[in-house]
Amino acid sequence: MKLKPDAQALLAGFLFIAFAGAMLWMNMEHPIGTARRMGPGYMPMLAFWILGGVGVAVMIGGLFSGANAIGRFVWRDMALILAAMIVFGLTVERLGFVASITLCVIIASFAEKVYRPVRVAGLIAFLLALCWFLFIWYLDIRIPVFPWSY
Amino acid sequence: MELLSNLAFGFGVALTFQNMGACLIGALLGTAIGVLPGIGPVATISLLLPLTFGMPSTTAIIMLAGIYYGAQYGGSTTSILMNLPGEVSSVITALDGYQMARNGEAGPALAVAALGSFFAGSVATLLVAASGPLLTSVALSFGPADYFSLMFLGLIVSAVLSEGSPMKSIGMMVAGVGLGLVGTDVQTGQQRFTFNIPELSDGIGFAPMAMGMFGVAEIIRNLEMPEVRDALKTKITRLWLTKEQFKRVSGPVLRGTALGSIVGILPGGGAALASMGAYTLERRISRNKAMFGKGAIEGVAAPEAANNAAAQTSFIPLLTLGIPANAVMALMVGALIIQGIQPGPRMIEAQPDLFWGLIASMWIGNLMLVVINLPLIGMWVRLLKVPYDLMYPAILVFCAIGVYSLNNNSFDVYVTVVFGFLGYVFSKIGCPPAPMLIGFVLGPMMEEHLRRAMLLSRGDPMVFLQRPISATLLGLALLAVIAMALPSIRRGKDQALAG
Amino acid sequence: MTGDGHPNERAMTPVPRRALVAAFAVMAGWASLSMPARAQAPWPNGPIRFVVPFAPGGTTDIMARLVGERLQVRLGVPVVVENRAGAGATVGSLVVAQAASDGQTIVMSNIASHAISPSLYRNIRYDPVKDFAHIAMVTVNPSVMVANPRFEAQSLQAYIALAKARPGRVDYATSGAGSSNHLIGVRLSLAAGVELNHIPYRGAGPAMTDVIAGVVGVMFDSLPSAASHIRGGSVNALAISSNERNPAFPNVPTFREAGVDIVSYSWFGVSAPAGTPAAIVARLNAEIRAAVAEPAVAQRLEELGGSPRDWTAEQYTAFVAEEFAAWAPVVRASGATVQ
Numbered sequence: 001m002k003l004k005p006d007a008q009a010l011l012a013g014f015l016f017i018a019f020a021g022a023m024l025w026m027n028m029e030h031p032i033g034t035a036r037r038m039g040p041g042y043m044p045m046l047a048f049w050i051l052g053g054v055g056v057a058v059m060i061g062g063l064f065s066g067a068n069a070i071g072r073f074v075w076r077d078m079a080l081i082l083a084a085m086i087v088f089g090l091t092v093e094r095l096g097f098v099a100s101i102t103l104c105v106i107i108a109s110f111a112e113k114v115y116r117p118v119r120v121a122g123l124i125a126f127l128l129a130l131c132w133f134l135f136i137w138y139l140d141i142r143i144p145v146f147p148w149s150y
Numbered sequence: 151m152e153l154l155s156n157l158a159f160g161f162g163v164a165l166t167f168q169n170m171g172a173c174l175i176g177a178l179l180g181t182a183i184g185v186l187p188g189i190g191p192v193a194t195i196s197l198l199l200p201l202t203f204g205m206p207s208t209t210a211i212i213m214l215a216g217i218y219y220g221a222q223y224g225g226s227t228t229s230i231l232m233n234l235p236g237e238v239s240s241v242i243t244a245l246d247g248y249q250m251a252r253n254g255e256a257g258p259a260l261a262v263a264a265l266g267s268f269f270a271g272s273v274a275t276l277l278v279a280a281s282g283p284l285l286t287s288v289a290l291s292f293g294p295a296d297y298f299s300l301m302f303l304g305l306i307v308s309a310v311l312s313e314g315s316p317m318k319s320i321g322m323m324v325a326g327v328g329l330g331l332v333g334t335d336v337q338t339g340q341q342r343f344t345f346n347i348p349e350l351s352d353g354i355g356f357a358p359m360a361m362g363m364f365g366v367a368e369i370i371r372n373l374e375m376p377e378v379r380d381a382l383k384t385k386i387t388r389l390w391l392t393k394e395q396f397k398r399v400s401g402p403v404l405r406g407t408a409l410g411s412i413v414g415i416l417p418g419g420g421a422a423l424a425s426m427g428a429y430t431l432e433r434r435i436s437r438n439k440a441m442f443g444k445g446a447i448e449g450v451a452a453p454e455a456a457n458n459a460a461a462q463t464s465f466i467p468l469l470t471l472g473i474p475a476n477a478v479m480a481l482m483v484g485a486l487i488i489q490g491i492q493p494g495p496r497m498i499e500a501q502p503d504l505f506w507g508l509i510a511s512m513w514i515g516n517l518m519l520v521v522i523n524l525p526l527i528g529m530w531v532r533l534l535k536v537p538y539d540l541m542y543p544a545i546l547v548f549c550a551i552g553v554y555s556l557n558n559n560s561f562d563v564y565v566t567v568v569f570g571f572l573g574y575v576f577s578k579i580g581c582p583p584a585p586m587l588i589g590f591v592l593g594p595m596m597e598e599h600l601r602r603a604m605l606l607s608r609g610d611p612m613v614f615l616q617r618p619i620s621a622t623l624l625g626l627a628l629l630a631v632i633a634m635a636l637p638s639i640r641r642g643k644d645q646a647l648a649g
Numbered sequence: 650m651t652g653d654g655h656p657n658e659r660a661m662t663p664v665p666r667r668a669l670v671a672a673f674a675v676m677a678g679w680a681s682l683s684m685p686a687r688a689q690a691p692w693p694n695g696p697i698r699f700v701v702p703f704a705p706g707g708t709t710d711i712m713a714r715l716v717g718e719r720l721q722v723r724l725g726v727p728v729v730v731e732n733r734a735g736a737g738a739t740v741g742s743l744v745v746a747q748a749a750s751d752g753q754t755i756v757m758s759n760i761a762s763h764a765i766s767p768s769l770y771r772n773i774r775y776d777p778v779k780d781f782a783h784i785a786m787v788t789v790n791p792s793v794m795v796a797n798p799r800f801e802a803q804s805l806q807a808y809i810a811l812a813k814a815r816p817g818r819v820d821y822a823t824s825g826a827g828s829s830n831h832l833i834g835v836r837l838s839l840a841a842g843v844e845l846n847h848i849p850y851r852g853a854g855p856a857m858t859d860v861i862a863g864v865v866g867v868m869f870d871s872l873p874s875a876a877s878h879i880r881g882g883s884v885n886a887l888a889i890s891s892n893e894r895n896p897a898f899p900n901v902p903t904f905r906e907a908g909v910d911i912v913s914y915s916w917f918g919v920s921a922p923a924g925t926p927a928a929i930v931a932r933l934n935a936e937i938r939a940a941v942a943e944p945a946v947a948q949r950l951e952e953l954g955g956s957p958r959d960w961t962a963e964q965y966t967a968f969v970a971e972e973f974a975a976w977a978p979v980v981r982a983s984g985a986t987v988q
Contacts, residue, residue, distance in 0.1 A: 008579040009315070015579075016321045023328055026343055030335075036609025040335035040342055043597040047328045054321040061317060070578050077373040078574055081366065081546065082567045088550040089563030101547050108543040111373050116539075123540050127547055139183065140197055141555045142731055196705035196732055203718055290862040334737075336851050338826050341771070348740050351770075417858060471861065472877050474854050477704065484711050487873075490949060494877030558731060598851065605848055606820065606864065 007070045009062025016055030020048040077111040084108035096146040097135075101127055153280055160279075160506030163208060164514055169507065172205070172213035173515045180220015181522065184227070187234040187365065187545075188357050188552020191221040195481045199488070207489040208504045212511040214485055215465070218478050219271065219512065222421075222461045223519050226263040226454055231256060231530055232545055234365040236357050236552070238422035238591050239457035241584055242429045244364060246442065246449030253445045256534055257389035260527045262399050262447055263454040264520050265391075270407040270455035271516035274462035277411050278469075279509045283498065285463070286470040288415045294603035295613045299623035300416075301596035304423050306627045307430040308588040309634065316634065319585045322576070326589025327596070329354055336598055349561040356591065358553050358562045362569025363576070363583040365549055369542045370574045376538075389527055391447075399451035402432045406455030414460025417467050417475035422591055424460040425453035434633070462512055469505055471495055692752050692929050696727040700756045702741030704734040707852075708790070708873045708953070712917045713757040715949055716787055719940035737766035737827065739773055746775035750782070750922040752929035758783065758920040760829050764972040768980040769827045777973050782925040783966040785937040788955035789914040791891035792830050793872050793901065795884040800866035805888040805907035808867060812843035820846040822860055822868040824853040829915050830869040832979050833890060839982065840909050860884055871915050872898075872954030890914070897954055916972070917955075918965055934962045 023044060033039025084107040092100040102124050109120045135141050163169060179198075183189045195214050202210035222239070229240040230247035243263065250259040277285070292300070305327070309319045332343045333353030344350040391399070406428040413424040432452040433442045442449050464475045472494035474480040486493050491501060498505045553562045573583055607613035614620050699717045703709040713730055721728040733741030738761040745756035756762070763777040775781075794805060802808040812819040823830040826849045838845040848865050850856035853874045860868045861883045868875075868884075872895065879886045879898065886901040890913040894903060904911040919937055921930065940946060941957045950957050960968070 009318070012318055012321065012576075012579045012581050015575075016325060019325060019328070023343065030340060030342060034609065035611070036604055038337075038601045038604060040338050040340040043593075043600070044328065044331050044342065047324055047331065047593065051321060051324040051328060054317060054324055058315075058317050058321055061315075065315075068580070072374075073574075073578065074370065074374045078370045078571070081370055081373070081542075082570055084543075084546055085366070085550050085563055085567045085570070088547075089554070089560035089567075092550075092554055092560060092563075097551065100550075104547055104550060105543040108546050109539070111542075112539045113376070119539070120543075123543060127544055131547065131551060134182070134186065135551055135555075139179075139186075139189065139194060141189065141193065141551075142197075142558050142729065143551065143555060192705065196710075196730075199705070199714060200718060200730070203714075289858070293862070293864050294859075336825060337849050346771075348743070348774075351740075352734065417855065467858070471858070471883070472881070473858050473861075480707065480852075480854065481705050484705060484707070484714075487711050487953065488714060488949070490952065492877035492880065492952070495881035495883045558733065602848060602850075605846065608818065 004064055004066045006062040006065045006068040008068045009058050009065055011070060013055045013057075013059030013062055016051050016058060020052035020055060024048045024052070080111040081108055093144060094147065096144040096148075097131065098128060098145060099147070101131060156502075156506050157279060157510065159502070160508075160510035163503045163507030164212065164510035168206075169209050169212050169511060170514065172209045173216050173511045174518055176213040176216020177220040177223075177515045177518050177522070180217040180222075181224040181519065183217070184221035184224020184236075186224075186552055187228050187232075187236050187361055187549050189555055190236060190357065191218050192477045192481060193555055194221075195478060195485075199481070199485055202485055203488060207486065207491055207501075208507045210485055210489060211482060211504060211508055212515075214482055215508060215512060216515045219458065219461050219515060220519060222458055223264070223267055223523060226267075226450075227260060227530060230259045230263065230450070231534060232365060233368045234545070234549070235360050237360075238356070238587065239425040239453060239460075241360055241364070241587050242425045242453040243450055243457075245429070245584060246444075246446050249443065249445035250447065250450065251534065255388070255445065255447075256531045257527055258391045258395055258447060259450050260530060261389070261391055261524065262395070262451045264523045264527070266399065266403045266406065266451045266455040267458035268516050268520040269403055270410060270459035271462055271519075272513060273407050274411045274414070274459040275509060275512045275516065278462055278466055278512075279506075282466050283470050285415050285466050288412070289417060289467045289471070289473075292416055292619065293617065294599045294606060295617050296619040296623065297416075298596055298599040298603055299614060299620040299627070300423065301592045301599065303623050303627040303630070304426060304592050305589060305596070306630045306634075308426060308585050308592070314580050314582060318581050322581050322583070323585035323589035326586035326591075327593030328589075329359075329586070330590040330593035331597065333594075337601055347561075349557075349559060353594070354565060354590075355553075355556060355562050356587070357556055358565035359569045359590065360587055361549050361553060362566040362571075363573035363587065365545060366566060366570030367573030367577060367583070369545060370570070371577055372538065372542070389531060395447050398438070399447055402428070402436075402448040402452035403455045405431060406452035407459045410456030410459030411463050413456075414463035415466050417464075417473060421457050421460040421464065421476075422588075424456040426588060428452040428456035458516075465508075465512075468493060469497060469508070472497060692926075692932070693724050693726045694751070695753065696729050697724065697752075698748075698754045699728050699730045700741045700745050700754065701730055701732045702734065702738035702756065702759070702762045703732065705732045708871060708915075709738075709757050709759055709917060711873075711953070712787055712950075712955075715946055716919070716937060716940055719943060719946055720936060723936045723940060737770060738762035739766045739770060739775075742777075743773075743775050745920070745922055746780040748922050750924035750926075752921060752925050752933065755784070755919050755921045755933070756781075757787075757917060758969065759917045760915045760972065760976075763920070763969050764976045765827060765829060765832070765980060767973065768977040778966075778970045780923050781920040781969075782923055782930050782962070783918065783920045783969050784930055784962050785934045785941075786916065786918040786958040786960045786965045786968065787937065787941055788950050788953075788957050789916040790872050790953070790955045791889050791895060791914055792833055792869055793875050793879070793886050793890065793898075793954075794833075794867060794869055794888045794904075795860065795875050795879060795886050796867045797860050797863045797865075798882070798885050799863055802866070803885060803887065805902075805904065805909060808887065809837075809841045809843055809909075812838075812841070812845055817844045817846060819843075820848050820865050820867070822848045822850060822856040822865040824856055824870065824874075825849050825851065827980070829913060830871065832976070833869045833911060833913050835982060836911050836913070836979065837904075837909060840911060857884070876952075876954050895954060897951065916968075918969075920969075930962050 027044045030041030031039035032041045084104045088100045088104040183194045225240045226243045228234040229244035233248040235241040235244045410424040432448045467473045468479045701713045717728040742762040748754035802811045889901045
C-alpha cells in the first residue's frame with residue numbers, strides 16, 4: 001500500500017489519543033477496584049484505553065486512505081457565534097433576558113458579511129416580543145426579564 | 151369482552167368536557183415545548199404542577215401525560231427543520247430528517263413524522279390497554295446483566311448509524327462513553343473528571359451537548375457557505391407524501407411501532423434504544439440503503455414511530471408497578487401523591503377511572519396532535535424561507551434560553567458553547583456527532599449495570615452468558631459486528647484482487 | 650387575581666398568565682386558583698423563591714410543594730418552587746446560602762443538604778449551620794427495610810442470621826451511595842457485626858424495581874417512597890427505623906424491637922440565608938407551622954409516613970447543628986466519603 005496521508009483522519013486519530021491520554025492521566029486518582037467490586041476508575045480505564053487504541057487505528061488507517069484536506073475554518077464567524085452565547089450566559093441573570101437577547105443578537109449578527117443595523121434592530125424587537133410571549137407569558141419559565149425582576 | 155367495556159368506561163371518563171380540555175391543553179403545551187429547543191417536558195410539568203393541585207386527579211394526570219407525548223411529537227419538528235435535537239430520539243430523527251429538509255422535502259418529513267407517530271401511538275395505547283399488566287413482567291424480567299447486554303448491543307449498532315469511516319464512528323462513540331462518565335460515580339459517590347465544578351457533579355447535560363454539536367455547529371457551518379444555504383431556499387417543497395413515499399414508509403412504521411412498544415416498557419433508556427434500534431434495523435434491511443443519511447424517508451418514519459410507541463408503553467411500569475421509568479414519570483408520581491393517590495401495584499383496581507381514563511385520553515390526545523400538527527406543516531415549511539441572516543440569531547437565542555431554562559443555570563449555556571466548537575471541529579475531520587451522543591447516553595447506564603451485575607454475581611462474568619435474555623442480546627451484538635465487518639472485508643478482498 | 654398595584658405584576662399571577670389554562674380552569678370551576686389579597690406589609694415583598702435542592706417529583710419536592718402551596722395562600726404572595734438539583738442537594742443549598750438575606754429566598758433544607766452531603770463532598774462552599782437562618786422543621790420520616798416476598802429472610806433477625814451464615818454474600822439495595830439509607834446499611838453491618846453487600850442504585854425507583862423483581866432481596870428505603878409498595882403487597886416491610894412503631898404500619902417492628910439499636914430519620918425543613926431579619930424568621934416560622942398543622946396538609950404528610958414537628962426556629966437550628974455533627978463520623982465510617 002502506498003503512503004497517502006489523510007489529514008482529516010490523522011487529526012481525528014490524534015484528538016482521540018490526546019483525549020484518551022489526558023483522561024487516563026486524570027483517572028489515575030480513581031481507584032480501579034476489582035472485577036467483582038469495580039472502582040470508579042474501572043470503566044474509564046476500559047473506555048479510554050479502547051479510545052486510545054481506536055485513535056491509533058484511525059491514524060494508521062489515515063496514513064494510507066488518501067489525501068483528504070481539512071478545509072478552511074471560519075474562525076471569525078465561529079468566534080462571534082460562540083461569543084454571542086457566552087455573553088447571553090454571562091448577562092442573563094444580572095441584566096435579565098431583554099438585555100441578554102439584545103446583546104446576543106447584536107454580536108451574532110456581526111457574523112454576516114454586511115451588517116444591517118435596521119434589520120438587526122427589527123429582528124431584536126421581533127425576538128423580544130416572541131420570546132416574551134412564548135417563554136414568559138405562555139410557558140412561564142423562571143428567567144429574569146429585567147435586572148430588577150429578581 | 152372485558153377490554154371493550156373497560157375501554158368504553160375509559161372513554162366515558164376521558165370524553166368529559168373537562169378532561170378533553172385538559173388533554174388538549176396538555177397536547178398543545180407539549181407541542182410548544184417540544185418545538186422549542188432545550189425546554190423539556192420535565193421543566194414544563196414541574197412548573198405546571200401547582201396548577202394541578204386544584205384539579206381532580208384524573209384530569210391532572212391526563213394533562214401532564216398530554217404534555218409528555220405532545221413534547222415527543224413537537225421534538226421532531228425542530229430536529230427536521232433546524233437540526234436541533236433536544237433528546238436522544240430526536241438525534242436519530244435529525245439524521246435523515248434534516249437532510250430531507252435540505253433536499254426540499256421538509257413537508258413530507260414532517261408529515262411522515264406526524265402520521266407515523268399517530269399510528270404508533272394508537273397501536274401502543276391499545277397494547278397498554280389490552281395487556282399492560284401482562285407486559286409488566288417484561289420490565290421485571292430484565293436483570294442488571296440483561297440491561298448491560300442490551301446497552302452493549304445498542305452501542306454496537308450505533309456505530310453503523312452514520313456515514314463515513316466506521317473507525318471514526320467507533321472512536322466518537324467510545325469518546326461519548328467517556329464523556330458520559332463525567333460526574334458523580336453512582337456506586338461510590340466519587341467525583342470523576344469534574345474539575346471541582348459543582349455543576350459537573352451530575353454530569354454533562356445531554357441537551358446542551360446535543361444542541362451544541364448539532365444546532366450551533368450547523369449554524370457555523372452554514373455561515374461558511376452562504377451560496378449553498380441561500381440556494382436551498384429556492385427549492386420548493388411539497389407538503390405531503392407522494393404515493394410512492396407512502397408505500398415506502400408503511401413497513402418501517404410497522405416495524406418501528408413493534409420495536410418501540412416492546413423496548414419502551416423497559417425503565418430507563420427505553421425510548422432512546424427504541425428509535426436507535428428502529429433506525430438501524432431499517433438501514434440494514436432497506437432496499438434504499440444508499441439514501442440513508444442523505445435524506446431517506448424510512449430513516450424518519452421508523453424512529454419516529456418507535457419513539458412515540460415507546461412514549462406510550464413507558465407508562466406501563468408507572469401504572470402497574472408504581473415505578474417511574476424516567477424523570478417525567480417521576481414527576482407524575484409526585485403529582486399523584488400530592489393528589490393523595492399512592493401509585494402502586496394496586497392502582498388499576500383502586501383507581502379504575504384514572505387508569506382507563508388516562509389510556510383513552512392518550513388515544514384522543516394522539517388524534518388531537520395529528521389534527522393540530524398536519525395543518526401546521528405548511529407554516530413550518532414556510533419558516534425555512536426566512537432569510538438566514540434573520541434565522542440564525544433567532545435559533546441561537548432560542549437555544550440559549552432553552553438551555554438556560556434546563557437548570558436555571560448559565561453553566562449549561564457554556565457547555566453548549568464548548569460542544570458547538572467541538573461539533574464544528576469534528577465536522578471538519580469527518581467525525582459524526584450522533585455516535586458520540588449515543589455513547590454518551592448509553593455509556594454510563596452500561597457502566598452502572600455492568601458493575602451491579604458483577605457485584606451480584608460475586609465477580610463471575612459468566613452471568614452474561616448464563617441468563618437467556620443477556621445471552622441472546624450478546625449473540626445479536628456478535629451478529630451485528632459480523633454484519634458490519636463483512637462488507638469491508640469483502641471490499642478489502644476486491645481491492646486486493648484489483649490491485 | 651390581578652396584581653393589586655403590586656410592583657411585580659407578572660409574578661403576582663404566575664399561573665393564570667397562561668391564558669389558555671386559566672380560562673379553562675375558570676370554565677371548569679376551579680376557584681381555588683385565586684390568591685387572596687392581603688394588606689401590603691414590608692415583607693413579603695414580591696414572590697418568594699422556594700429552592701428545592703432535588704429534582705422535581707422526589708420526596709423533598711413533594712414536601713416543598715405541599716407546604717409552598719399553603720404558604721402562598723397564607724402570605725398572599727406567590728411561592729415559586731424552583732428545582733436546583735445536583736451534587737447531593739448541595740448545588741441548590743449553595744444558591745440560597747449566597748442569596749440576599751431579605752426573606753425572599755428560602756430552601757427546603759434536609760438531611761442530605763445540611764447533614765450528610767457537607768461531610769460527603771469535598772468542595773462544599775457553605776457551612777450548613779453558620780450560613781443559614783434555619784426557620785422551621787416540616788416533617789421527619791423514618792426509613793424502612795423491605796424485602797421481596799420470596800426472599801428467604803423475612804425478618805431482620807433472619808436477615809442477620811443469613812448474613813452470618815454467608816458473609817459478604819447477602820445484599821441490600823439503596824437509592825445511592827452516601828444516602829441516609831446507605832448509612833443505615835453501614836450502621837447495621839457495624840452493629841450486628843456482619844458483612845453486607847451494598848448494591849447502590851440511581852434513585853429509589855430503579856432499586857425498588859429490582860427488589861420487586863427479586864434481583865436484590867432487601868432494600869432500605871425512606872417510608873414515603875416505599876409506602877405504596879408495602880400496602881400493595883409487592884414487598885414486605887421487615888423493620889422501621891423510628892423510635893416507635895408507625896401508626897400507618899402498626900405491624901412493622903422497629904429496629905430496636907428487632908434487637909438492633911438503630912434509629913434514623915430523614916427530615917425536611919425550611920431555611921433562609923444567614924442574616925435574615927428575626928422578624929421575618931419568626932413570621933415564616935409561624936406560617937409554616939400553621940400550614941403544616943392544617944388538617945389537609947397534616948393528613949397528606951402522615952399518609953407519606955412523616956410526622957410533622959411543631960418546632961421554633963431555635964429548636965430547628967439546634968437540631969440541624971446536632972445532625973450535622975452526628976452524621977460526620979458515620980459518613981466517614983461508610984467509606985463513601987468523596988476523597
